[in-house]
Amino acid sequence: MPASPERWWEGYFDETFIDLYRDFLTPERTTREVAGIGEMVPLEPGAEILDVACGWGRHSIALAEAGFRVTGMDLSEPLLRGARARAEQARVAVEWLRADMREIPFRGRFHAALSLFSSLGYFLSDEEDLRVLRGAHEALRPGGFFVLETMHRDHAVAGYTERDWWEAEDGTTVWVEREFDAIDGVSREWTRWRRGSQSGEKFHELRIRSATEWSVLLRAAGLTPVEWYGDWELGPFAYTSEDLIVVCRRR
8 A cells, every 4th residue: 555645635526526525425414414504503593604614516516506605715716616606506595715724814713714624634633623514613703613523533433344335326446445544543545446448546544532531622722512413314423323413612
C-alpha cells in the first residue's frame, strides 16, 4: 500500500469523489437528514445556517429550499463548483465560500452551524479539530446551535471491515481496503476504482472518536451538548448506534 500522503484532503474531494459516493448520498437520504435537523433544532423561517464542509451542497441547497438563509463553506473548488451549479438549477440562493474549516471567518452571525457526514477528524489531532469547533462557536450568535454528525467509534470498531467492494450504478467497480489504529483511533482507507479503461486510487484517514471524547472537545470549545441521537429519526444514542449526532448550544 502507498504511504499516507500528508494533507490528503486537499485533492481527495473532486468529481471522482462525487461519482464514487453519489449512490450512497441519495436525495432521499438528504431529505431525511434535513428533516431530522428541523426536528432537532428549533429554528425560525429565515434563520441563518452555516454548513461547514458543505461538499457539493446537498444539505445547503435543501435547507435553502426549506426557507433558511444558508452559507456553504468548503475547501474543495470542484465540489463548490458542483454546488453552485446545483443551486442554480434548483433556483435557490446560497452563499458559497471557499475556505479551510479551521479558519471560519464569521463572528456572531449564525443561528445554527452544521458539521455533517464525518467532516471532522481529517487532521487527526484534538488541537486542530478544536480550531474548527472554536471557529463554529465564534460564528454562532449567543445561544446558537451546533449540530455534529459523525461516525461512532464503538459501532465502527465492533463492525470494522478490512475489505469491501461494490459496483456503482454507472458500472464503476470500487474496492476498499482499511486498517484501524486502535491506539490513536485512526481509520485509514485505500479506495481503488475502475470504469471501463479508466481507473484510479484514493486514500484518506480519519480520527474516529467516542461520544465521551467528543463531549470533552465540544465543551472545551464552548459548545454545550444538550441532546444526543443515534440516527436521523431521533432515536436515542446508545453504544450500538451507527451514527453519533449531538446538538449543542453556544455558551
